[in-house]
Amino acid sequence: MNDQDARSVQKFMDGVVLRNPGEKEYQQAVGEFACDVIPFVNEHPEYQNHNLSERLTEPDRVIIFRVSWEDDQGKVRVNRGYRVQHSNAIGPYKGGLRFHPSVSLSILKFLAFEQTFKNSLTGLPMGGGKGGSNFNPKGKSDREIMRFCQSFMSELYRHIGSHTDVPAGDIGVGGTEISYLFGQYKRLVNQFTGVLTGKGLSFGGSAIRVEATGYGTIYFMEDMLKHKAQNIEGKTCLVSGSGNVALYATEKLIQHGAKPVTLSDSSGFIFDPDGFDMDKLAWLKDLKEVRKGRIAEYAKEYGVEFFAGQRPWSTPCDLAFPCATQNEVNAEQARTLIENGCIGVAEGSNMGSDAGAIAVYREAKILYGPAKAANAGGVAVSGLEMTQNSIRMSWTRKELNQHLGDIMNNIHERCVEYGTESATHVDYLKGANIAGFKKVADALIAYGVV
Ligand code: NDP
Ligand code: 2IT
Numbered sequence: 077m078n079d080q081d082a083r084s085v086q087k088f089m090d091g092v093v094l095r096n097p098g099e100k101e102y103q104q105a106v107g108e109f110a111c112d113v114i115p116f117v118n119e120h121p122e123y124q125n126h127n128l129s130e131r132l133t134e135p136d137r138v139i140i141f142r143v144s145w146e147d148d149q150g151k152v153r154v155n156r157g158y159r160v161q162h163s164n165a166i167g168p169y170k171g172g173l174r175f176h177p178s179v180s181l182s183i184l185k186f187l188a189f190e191q192t193f194k195n196s197l198t199g200l201p202m203g204g205g206k207g208g209s210n211f212n213p214k215g216k217s218d219r220e221i222m223r224f225c226q227s228f229m230s231e232l233y234r235h236i237g238s239h240t241d242v243p244a245g246d247i248g249v250g251g252t253e254i255s256y257l258f259g260q261y262k263r264l265v266n267q268f269t270g271v272l273t274g275k276g277l278s279f280g281g282s283a284i285r286v287e288a289t290g291y292g293t294i295y296f297m298e299d300m301l302k303h304k305a306q307n308i309e310g311k312t313c314l315v316s317g318s319g320n321v322a323l324y325a326t327e328k329l330i331q332h333g334a335k336p337v338t339l340s341d342s343s344g345f346i347f348d349p350d351g352f353d354m355d356k357l358a359w360l361k362d363l364k365e366v367r368k369g370r371i372a373e374y375a376k377e378y379g380v381e382f383f384a385g386q387r388p389w390s391t392p393c394d395l396a397f398p399c400a401t402q403n404e405v406n407a408e409q410a411r412t413l414i415e416n417g418c419i420g421v422a423e424g425s426n427m428g429s430d431a432g433a434i435a436v437y438r439e440a441k442i443l444y445g446p447a448k449a450a451n452a453g454g455v456a457v458s459g460l461e462m463t464q465n466s467i468r469m470s471w472t473r474k475e476l477n478q479h480l481g482d483i484m485n486n487i488h489e490r491c492v493e494y495g496t497e498s499a500t501h502v503d504y505l506k507g508a509n510i511a512g513f514k515k516v517a518d519a520l521i522a523y524g525v526v
Pocket of ligand 1: 245246247248249250289317318319320321322340341342343399400401402424425426451452454455
């Protein structure tokens with residue numbers, strides 16, 4: 077970055093920090109974007125004089141509401157609900173709902189901001205949004221989760237709609253929660269429309285949506301490897317998390333002949349030196365999706381080691397896939413990964429790597445697939461679920477997997493188009509930021525001052 081670009085980024089970020097005090101995750105996400113997009117705008121007069129960066133860092137609106145619900149003991153409990161409608165420049169607001177005790181306005185603003193550019197990259201007509209609550213689903217009974225979801229939707233329903241805002245799942249929100257939310261929406265508005273994605277297959281859901289984020293992350297890594305005349309077969313892989321994204325990333329790694337050796341949850345990680353196979357994965361799916369158990373139980377069952385309170389990044393590997401939560405890889409962990417032989421990182425989790433880790437990847441010029449490109453497969457199949465709902469049809473698993481693969485290929489190509497630095501190096505973060513920005517910016521310019 078030249079001095080003039082550095083000064084404009086600094087000036088812009090000073091304003092962002094002033095307008096969003098204390099919102100660390102939001103400032104971080106905007107900072108990563110600004111470092112690529114502001115120099116691009118400085119070089120392209122057609123994007124100047126529209127104040128696009130400032131407009132795109134002010135969400136269209138933020139809705140905050142109380143969620144009261146009754147627990148199994150008859151006690152009234154209160155949580156805070158949110159929906160950040162970031163931008164509908166290129167389609168209805170679209171993005172997941174997160175239920176986790178750490179949820180804050182800063183986290184949801186960063187997620188909604190990232191979602192806008194990720195959705196743009198998919199090539200589908202979707203704007204960006206995100207929502208959720210500081211509700212902790214852990215240890216709650218199924219009935220408590222149902223009552224919480226119904227209460228949450230009793231306020232959210234007035235702000236969403238199939239042409240307005242289409243929520244989906246994220247951390248703590250899977251098929252069960254989407255079903256409760258959809259059931260309540262339908263009851264309140266007396267309409268059966270595609271207002272949520274990730275629905276059950278018998279009531280408007282799409283094949284392959286459950287698998288899409290994890291599968292897509294692996295497809296993206298395979299595209300990056302192919303661009304370097306390499307492939308994924310035989311590669312030792314670290315995966316963090318053991319939820320929706322992690323389990324299906326692991327499944328695709330096994331299917332494509334790679335060797336995934338770790339998974340984790342917030343209590344620690346497991347290391348299976350023989351790698352997971354489809355039988356072990358079936359056991360893991362039952363543990364996590366049905367019994368809602370802890371990852372440590374795998375260590376007991378299969379006689380492998382459990383590393384309490386640690387993340388997997390000190391295990392030697394060829395490839396790493398953060399698939400749990402934001403800022404789960406820092407600079408020191410990124411250095412350890414590379415020293416141990418890691419040649420590529422693709423993020424299933426949103427903002428999985430912190431700014432220090434990204435600087436380390438960039439310096440070492442390893443393959444780095446940032447979340448907004450690498451994990452876009454989930455929302456892409458959500459977009460295809462919206463299409464299927466609109467035309468009242470459903471496509472087959474095979475067709476949808478083909479679409480998913482094509483969309484990930486296109487995203488890879490657009491990153492290469494805008495992120496190629498030399499004959500041997502693509503900066504995928506830069507490519508994703510600029511390609512994602514351009515489509516949204518073109519729409520904003522066309523609309524005039526809005
Ligand atoms: P799940 O709730 O299914 O799983 C989350 C996993 O991450 C669990 O293993 C959980 O462990 C772990 N985790 C969550 N928070 C923390 C934390 N603070 N520290 C350590 N581990 C943690 O969520 P998903 O798999 O859906 O989401 C994972 C990531 O992928 C998120 O960043 C999400 O935004 C992103 N993503 C999800 C998409 C989707 O379609 N679901 C699409 C694109 C991105 P524990 O059970 O102990 O909490
Ligand atoms: O971060 C994400 O892209 C998601 N949680 C999925 C959003 C969606 O609308 O499917």
